[in-house]
Amino acid sequence: MKGKATSFDIAHYAGVSQSTVSRALRNSPLVNEETRKRVHDIAKQLNYKVDKNASNLRTQQSSTLALLLFEDPTSDESQINPFFLSMLGSITRACAKEGYDLLVSFQSASADWQADYEDSHRADGIILLGYGDYIDFQPKFKTLLEQNTKFVCWGATVDNRPDLTVCCDNYGGGKLAAGHLIANNRTDCAFIGDASDHSPEFFARFQGFKDELLTHGIAVNERKMANAISTEESGYHATRSLIANNIKFNALFAASDLIAIGAIRALKEANINVPNDVAVVGFDNIAIASYINPPLTTIAQDTTVAGQMLVENLLKLIREEDVQSTLLPPVLIARGSS
Amino acid sequence: MKGKATSFDIAHYAGVSQSTVSRALRNSPLVNEETRKRVHDIAKQLNYKVDKNASNLRTQQSSTLALLLFEDPTSDESQINPFFLSMLGSITRACAKEGYDLLVSFQSASADWQADYEDSHRADGIILLGYGDYIDFQPKFKTLLEQNTKFVCWGATVDNRPDLTVCCDNYGGGKLAAGHLIANNRTDCAFIGDASDHSPEFFARFQGFKDELLTHGIAVNERKMANAISTEESGYHATRSLIANNIKFNALFAASDLIAIGAIRALKEANINVPNDVAVVGFDNIAIASYINPPLTTIAQDTTVAGQMLVENLLKLIREEDVQSTLLPPVLIARGSS
DNA sequence: GGGCATTATGACACCGGTGTCAGGATTAGA
DNA sequence: TCTAATCCTGACACCGGTGTCATAATGCCC
Numbered sequence: 001m002k003g004k005a006t007s008f009d010i011a012h013y014a015g016v017s018q019s020t021v022s023r024a025l026r027n028s029p030l031v032n033e034e035t036r037k038r039v040h041d042i043a044k045q046l047n048y049k050v051d052k053n054a055s056n057l058r059t060q061q062s063s064t065l066a067l068l069l070f071e072d073p074t075s076d077e078s079q080i081n082p083f084f085l086s087m088l089g090s091i092t093r094a095c096a097k098e099g100y101d102l103l104v105s106f107q108s109a110s111a112d113w114q115a116d117y118e119d120s121h122r123a124d125g126i127i128l129l130g131y132g133d134y135i136d137f138q139p140k141f142k143t144l145l146e147q148n149t150k151f152v153c154w155g156a157t158v159d160n161r162p163d164l165t166v167c168c169d170n171y172g173g174g175k176l177a178a179g180h181l182i183a184n185n186r187t188d189c190a191f192i193g194d195a196s197d198h199s200p201e202f203f204a205r206f207q208g209f210k211d212e213l214l215t216h217g218i219a220v221n222e223r224k225m226a227n228a229i230s231t232e233e234s235g236y237h238a239t240r241s242l243i244a245n246n247i248k249f250n251a252l253f254a255a256s257d258l259i260a261i262g263a264i265r266a267l268k269e270a271n272i273n274v275p276n277d278v279a280v281v282g283f284d285n286i287a288i289a290s291y292i293n294p295p296l297t298t299i300a301q302d303t304t305v306a307g308q309m310l311v312e313n314l315l316k317l318i319r320e321e322d323v324q325s326t327l328l329p330p331v332l333i334a335r336g337s338s
Numbered sequence: 339m340k341g342k343a344t345s346f347d348i349a350h351y352a353g354v355s356q357s358t359v360s361r362a363l364r365n366s367p368l369v370n371e372e373t374r375k376r377v378h379d380i381a382k383q384l385n386y387k388v389d390k391n392a393s394n395l396r397t398q399q400s401s402t403l404a405l406l407l408f409e410d411p412t413s414d415e416s417q418i419n420p421f422f423l424s425m426l427g428s429i430t431r432a433c434a435k436e437g438y439d440l441l442v443s444f445q446s447a448s449a450d451w452q453a454d455y456e457d458s459h460r461a462d463g464i465i466l467l468g469y470g471d472y473i474d475f476q477p478k479f480k481t482l483l484e485q486n487t488k489f490v491c492w493g494a495t496v497d498n499r500p501d502l503t504v505c506c507d508n509y510g511g512g513k514l515a516a517g518h519l520i521a522n523n524r525t526d527c528a529f530i531g532d533a534s535d536h537s538p539e540f541f542a543r544f545q546g547f548k549d550e551l552l553t554h555g556i557a558v559n560e561r562k563m564a565n566a567i568s569t570e571e572s573g574y575h576a577t578r579s580l581i582a583n584n585i586k587f588n589a590l591f592a593a594s595d596l597i598a599i600g601a602i603r604a605l606k607e608a609n610i611n612v613p614n615d616v617a618v619v620g621f622d623n624i625a626i627a628s629y630i631n632p633p634l635t636t637i638a639q640d641t642t643v644a645g646q647m648l649v650e651n652l653l654k655l656i657r658e659e660d661v662q663s664t665l666l667p668p669v670l671i672a673r674g675s676s
Numbered sequence: 677g678g679g680c681a682t683t684a685t686g687a688c689a690c691c692g693g694t695g696t697c698a699g700g701a702t703t704a705g706a
Numbered sequence: 707t708c709t710a711a712t713c714c715t716g717a718c719a720c721c722g723g724t725g726t727c728a729t730a731a732t733g734c735c736c
Contacts, residue, residue, distance in 0.1 A: 049455065
């Protein structure tokens with residue numbers, strides 16, 4: 001036998017037609033029990049596997065999802081944001097559980113990204129994952145909607161389509177962080193991250209943080225804020241610039257753990273003790289968080305559930321079922337840094 | 339226009355046959371310049387994308403690779419070994435560069451793993467990635483070879499087929515680690531990892547380590563070795579058991595960074611100072627390594643090159659070109675832990 | 677034993693491309 | 707003007723399944 005076996009080969013050995021083989025292998029009740037068994041046996045013997053291309057072509061669906069991962073534009077080639085890697089893991093698992101394959105593709109957020117996995121029938125739907133400048137994405141989202149492409153996003157909200165978004169309750173997470181600092185009498189707070197609406201997740205985290213402080217009568221001083229994207233480097237430099245400008249604070253809320261880790265490095269360098277002089281709270285609960293010194297207090301997002309929800313919601317969209325907008329509850333993980 | 343456009347739709351609008359459309363879109367020199375341009379324009383206008391299933395079915399290749407990731411059996415659901423995640427990132431990028439898509443699938447090493455991506459024509463070849471009990475894998479490898487499945491492995495050697503393996507020079511890495519410790523006058527060494535041949539990578543690391551010590555007239559005391567799989571937990575417990583048995587040493591070589599991190603935790607708990615009392619060296623150079631306290635000295639594997647080599651070698655196999663066995667040079671990264 | 681429902685199977689069109697082959701149109705050369 | 711070469715295009719089989727329809731075989735009931 002050269003090449004892979006086809007259903008015709010099985011048909012030949014089983015002495016039935018190819019149609020019957022196809023039905024038998026899919027356990028159609030139309031075929032006789034005995035025939036079905038014979039076909040299955042021969043298939044196993046020949047190591048036959050259904051040709052997915054032929055099958056997908058005929059049925060017009062691929063039982064495959066595509067994951068587009070947008071990188072922080074400045075991030076190092078070999079290092080990917082651990083939070084997204086964790087999501088990647090849970091999404092992969094969720095797909096497997098649902099019997100779907102997963103195509104993974106990295107995309108640079110700035111460049112024109114490709115979302116032709118559905119158009120080319122390679123995938124039934126698309127998951128978009130990444131921190132990014134989502135303002136730039138809206139035209140693309142619009143195109144996808146026009147083409148009736150099935151997709152869901154992590155974090156990013158698509159204009160008028162809240163059902164396409166799964167994300168952590170970033171606003172609530174920001175409130176948690178503020179509440180924790182207040183409870184520890186740290187009310188002179190700095191914020192590192194992007195508080196503009198270009199980065200809706202960071203923006204929401206900051207809003208929650210600010211609002212919670214306000215309910216306690218504390219205002220956030222704008223001078224104690226610095227912009228950073230979600231990398232250690234960026235957090236480090238933003239914090240250094242605050243220190244260099246002689247800005248004082250006794251607490252620091254970072255929009256992500258990577259930023260927090262960079263911030264702690266900058267603080268240590270300036271001989272500012274964490275948590276004694278400055279308490280630091282991050283966001284994401286990436287694996288590294290518990291290993292750094294001091295262990296990082298952070299707002300945890302449950303990536304396992306998040307991945308599941310993304311996949312589940314996408315499958316609902318594909319099946320044209322009703323989809324609810326999804327907000328996941330954040331959890332405070334108090335560690336040594338605060 | 340309902341549904342996706344097909345080449346027939348374009349043919350209709352362009353007033354040519356579908357064959358010509360197909361040729362034009364693939365820039366065949368057989369079609370007239372002007373016709374080609376017209377076809378391309380219409381295709382763009384209709385947002386036409388070649389149906390990959392039809393195309394793959396006809397050409398009998400998928401321009402897709404499959405990545406099977408074997409997990410440490412005991413590892414936590416949501417946490418994946420960061421070293422492999424880093425590999426995943428570089429493999430994805432390498433695939434993209436070569437114009438291939440990547441299917442990702444997690445497999446549990448113990449269970450019967452599925453490698454039917456090639457049989458079902460979903461992928462042209464398979465990349466196997468993971469620390470695992472490779473002894474168990476040999477029968478599976480044999481089956482894959484018999485079926486002429488194209489595959490490459492990270493780390494694992496397939497009987498009589500060194501060309502199917504890409505890995506770091508683990509033996510050389512072990513020597514580097516030993517050399518570094520010797521240079522720092524730390525010769526009373528413990529080893530945490532699996533020194534059996536069930537785990538060929540760890541085994542090679544240990545052999546290199548042992549041999550380098552031997553060339554300096556130092557023997558490794560078997561009592562100062564403890565088994566561990568590549569998790570923080572496992573490293574922690576293995577180290578604790580050494581301490582509990584009152585084993586003394588002034589250096590510790592861990593077969594992986596995760597093990598090293600667990601070992602450092604155990605040492606700290608026992609009030610053993612790192613690096614003053616015990617110098618610790620890990621292996622992999624995962625991202626966390628530089629953030630822990632003290633920063634971990636480790637043997638770095640270049641995951642970017644590794645991912646590229648895996649993809650390149652697999653593509654050579656697929657194209658039936660000559661493939662060389664590939665050993666990547668390890669590099670010592672000296673940090674605070676030694 | 678004729679009529680009819682039930683069961684099991686085969687023939688065949690179809691999914692949307694790709695590759696081969698044949699042939700028409702155009703141009704060059706004699 | 708006729709032949710040959712070149713260029714371009716269309717018709718068609720094919721990849722390997724799936725789904726529909728037709729039909730043969732069997733069993734049941736009156």
